[in-house]
Amino acid sequence: MVADKPADAANENNDQLDVLKSTQTVVKKALDKLGYPNEVYDLLKEPVRMMTVRIPVRMDNDSIKIFTGYRAQHNDAVGPTKGGVRFHPNVSEKEVKALSIWMSLKAGIVDLPYGGGKGGIVCDPRNMSFRELEGVSRGYVRAISQIVGPTKDIPAPDVFTNSQIMAWMMDEYSRIDEFNNPGFITGKPLVLGGSHGRETATAKGVTICIEEAAKKKAINVEGARVVVQGFGNAGSYLAKFMNDRGAKVIGISDAYGGLHDPDGLDIDYLLDRRDSFGTVTNLFKNTITNQELLELDCDILVPAAIENQITEENAYNIKASIVVEAANGPTTLGATKILSERGILLVPDVLASSGGVTVSYFEWVQNNQGYYWTEEEVEEKLHKVIVKGFDNVYKTAETRRVDMRLAAYMVGVRKMAEASRFRGWI
Numbered sequence: 001m002v003a004d005k006p007a008d009a010a011n012e013n014n015d016q017l018d019v020l021k022s023t024q025t026v027v028k029k030a031l032d033k034l035g036y037p038n039e040v041y042d043l044l045k046e047p048v049r050m051m052t053v054r055i056p057v058r059m060d061n062d063s064i065k066i067f068t069g070y071r072a073q074h075n076d077a078v079g080p081t082k083g084g085v086r087f088h089p090n091v092s093e094k095e096v097k098a099l100s101i102w103m104s105l106k107a108g109i110v111d112l113p114y115g116g117g118k119g120g121i122v123c124d125p126r127n128m129s130f131r132e133l134e135g136v137s138r139g140y141v142r143a144i145s146q147i148v149g150p151t152k153d154i155p156a157p158d159v160f161t162n163s164q165i166m167a168w169m170m171d172e173y174s175r176i177d178e179f180n181n182p183g184f185i186t187g188k189p190l191v192l193g194g195s196h197g198r199e200t201a202t203a204k205g206v207t208i209c210i211e212e213a214a215k216k217k218a219i220n221v222e223g224a225r226v227v228v229q230g231f232g233n234a235g236s237y238l239a240k241f242m243n244d245r246g247a248k249v250i251g252i253s254d255a256y257g258g259l260h261d262p263d264g265l266d267i268d269y270l271l272d273r274r275d276s277f278g279t280v281t282n283l284f285k286n287t288i289t290n291q292e293l294l295e296l297d298c299d300i301l302v303p304a305a306i307e308n309q310i311t312e313e314n315a316y317n318i319k320a321s322i323v324v325e326a327a328n329g330p331t332t333l334g335a336t337k338i339l340s341e342r343g344i345l346l347v348p349d350v351l352a353s354s355g356g357v358t359v360s361y362f363e364w365v366q367n368n369q370g371y372y373w374t375e376e377e378v379e380e381k382l383h384k385v386i387v388k389g390f391d392n393v394y395k396t397a398e399t400r401r402v403d404m405r406l407a408a409y410m411v412g413v414r415k416m417a418e419a420s421r422f423r424g425w426i
């Protein structure tokens, strides 16, 4: 069973938990602050294109199951749209739309030549065989093939998707297109044109944001107490990078619960034992709940799982001085206000988790040029991009006297608004 939402979050105003509505609210505020007229908001409040597909798959018991999938393309004024594909039972049209807007904002903040896109399939890969997963992945690509491609919309991994799934999707697209087309998708295995550093890129980007935020708060990362919610791609590598830098990772969790040790957890052991879905707590008896984990006494808290985890219900109980959102949408708007008023430095998702799409961009560039960079080259480029994005957002928050989320939206929305204006759309 997946515990996808904290029980007490259900009490919060439903609008707050509606990720699309809250995203639209902040986009509107950002555009107003920047002085754009209403029609710019009318264009940017929804994706320009949204496709819903039905994917028939023959299951291992020989029955045919029809899966529902989505692909949202938010705004393609700057360039092709780009963003991950999520496999999760809670995927919904609204969620995919919000995720595509966040991708546009990320691309704006780290200045990539992309707009935002996002996809999702309603399914639970934890209960599916390898063969069934391949069927869903290939069926999805066949269904969306007309609107995606290396110069149209470039997918990538997200929750419960990985480099194997990207490989199947790339192979299916290449068959349809009748030539090998690695630039169709990023997050591929290295042997199929993947980039060094993509696997760890999201966590690397979060690590750089933590370092920058820690400087602002005069906190030494070495020795700092860190709590990470989610132990998948983003969370587990982040825990490792924090551990490697001498921080004390005192709490981690997955969908089933959390582990806490005030003296620091053995991260290398946990990394070794987690499964491909980021599950590890099932191996332990003394677990805590995800809610208890979020409220642990620590210096740095990193939600790296799913949406709506820090809400008005628990925001007053958060003890960290810095909250860095590796996950997309983990904090509601009400909670953002409470954390900011409490002087907690919140590094918002659209900045903190932009390392993944940045190295995906590097992967696409390498595929296009057919020449590949070393891990060191990728890391150096990533570092420059994230530090610049952080500085821009932090300075905007200071000079415009707004919270970090609104500042990030102001920085992120400007490029697509300007590109849409130059194209004569608005």
Ligand SMILES: NC(=O)C1=CN([C@@H]2O[C@H](COP(=O)(O)OP(=O)(O)OC[C@H]3O[C@@H](n4cnc5c(N)ncnc54)[C@H](O)[C@@H]3O)[C@@H](O)[C@H]2O)C=CC1
Residues within 6 Å of the ligand: 002, 003, 004, 005, 157, 158, 159, 160, 161, 202, 229, 230, 231, 232, 233, 234, 235, 253, 254, 255, 256, 277, 278, 279, 290, 304, 305, 306, 307, 326, 327, 328, 329, 353, 354, 356, 357
């Ligand atoms: N993979 C990537 O490159 C990027 C991921 N992100 C975001 O980071 C977050 C995590 O993504 P990944 O690490 O890629 O996914 P993943 O599938 O590798 O891992 C997800 C982790 O979250 C845990 N989880 C699921 N439901 C949970 C719940 N209700 N409470 C606590 N933990 C729960 C899972 O057990 C697992 O440990 C998502 O919000 C995703 O959109 C953002 C940017 C890029």
Ligand SMILES: O=C(O)CCC(=O)C(=O)O
Residues within 6 Å of the ligand: 082, 083, 084, 085, 106, 154, 155, 156, 157, 158, 186, 187, 328, 353, 354, 356, 357, 358, 360, 361
């Ligand atoms: O790597 C990419 O292109 C997209 C990553 C993603 O889906 C995200 O940042 O949420």
